[in-house]
Amino acid sequence: MKFSTTQKCYTFSSCLDDDSVGADWEGIDASAVVFYEKEQCQGSKLISRTFPKGQVMFSFDKGAKSFMVWSDGIAMALSHTTAYLFCFFTPFVAHDVTAWSGTVTFYNNRWHDISGGSYEYHIDDSQQCINLSCYNDRATSAKWSDIVKWGAFDGKSRIAFYTGKDCTGTVKDWDIKHPNGFPGNFFLDGIDNEISSFMISQLARRRRCLAHGTSSCL
Numbered sequence: 296m297k298f299s300t301t302q303k304c305y306t307f308s309s310c311l312d313d314d315s316v317g318a319d320w321e322g323i324d325a326s327a328v329v330f331y332e333k334e335q336c337q338g339s340k341l342i343s344r345t346f347p348k349g350q351v352m353f354s355f356d357k358g359a360k361s362f363m364v365w366s367d368g369i370a371m372a373l374s375h376t377t378a379y380l381f382c383f384f385t386p387f388v389a390h391d392v393t394a395w396s397g398t399v400t401f402y403n404n405r406w407h408d409i410s411g412g413s414y415e416y417h418i419d420d421s422q423q424c425i426n427l428s429c430y431n432d433r434a435t436s437a438k439w440s441d442i443v444k445w446g447a448f449d450g451k452s453r454i455a456f457y458t459g460k461d462c463t464g465t466v467k468d469w470d471i472k473h474p475n476g477f478p479g480n481f482f483l484d485g486i487d488n489e490i491s492s493f494m495i496s497q498l499a500r501r502r503r504c505l506a507h508g509t510s511s512c513l
Contacts, residue, residue, distance in 0.1 A: 301325050301366040304336035307359065317447070318359070319350035325366050330359040337361075352447040395419060397441035399454070399493060401427070401434035406479040408436075418442070421452065421497035424462035427490060431460075434490045438477045446471075446497040453496045456481075458489045465489075468496065 320328060323346050332338035332355045341359070343351050353359050396419040403411035414430045421443060427434070439454060446452030452471045456478075458464035467484045469477075481487040 301364045304331075304361055304363050306334045306336075306361040317350065317352040318362075319348070321348045323347050323349075323364060325364045327365040329363050329365060330355075331361045331363075332359065334360045336363050352450075395441060395443045397439060397443070399425075399437060399439040399442070401430055401490070402436045402438075403433055405435050405482075407438050407477065411435075416493075418495065421446070421495040424457075424492055424494045426460050426492045431491050432488050435481055435487055436477070436479045437481075439471070442471050442495060443497060444471050448496070455494050455496050456486060456490045457492045457494075458486055460491045462492045462494050464491070471495070 318330065325346065327342050327344050328346075328349065329336075329343075330341045330351065330353065332340070338360075339355065341351060341353065341355070343349050396417065398415050398417055400407075400413055400415045402408060402413045412433075416425060418425065434456075437456070442454065443452055448470075453468045454471055455462070455466050455468035457466050465486060467478075467481075467486055478484065481490065
């Protein structure tokens, strides 16, 4: 998308949609480039001051709808003869991609006590909703390993647990890097024995497609 004026709101049309995850730009000489959650430069905003080239990952749930290049308060023509902003829809532009395969393990007991029973789900993709099938409404604690750690949430990915199937209902989420430890007692979070689905949130807080869990449990 080509543009040439600061202090003017540009609303995305076909370039960005609800599946966008970020943008990069070149040829900008100004004080900031600002992305907005809503059209007409309304709603939450994400500000970057990296010039003349830069790149951001959107933290909005449904991408960005508009943007504006800020100067020092007055509209001005950009000093470069050509200024471009590009949208992208996958993590490949922003980060080296490495295939990953991890596990999420649910426990019937608190503090990951295996004596009450457990079940392990294997997962290798983000933005996929996993229904717990026969382990529905049984989990009291959970752990995970080898899950992708980078994402659009301050550079990190998150894991979200839902009380409804297909990733609906009440949701609680954790940083994959678990700085405060794995959830050891879902009772403290108000979702003990109520979890029906989960998802690795890497690019947004919404699912891309559904994937149902195994039909038999140990």
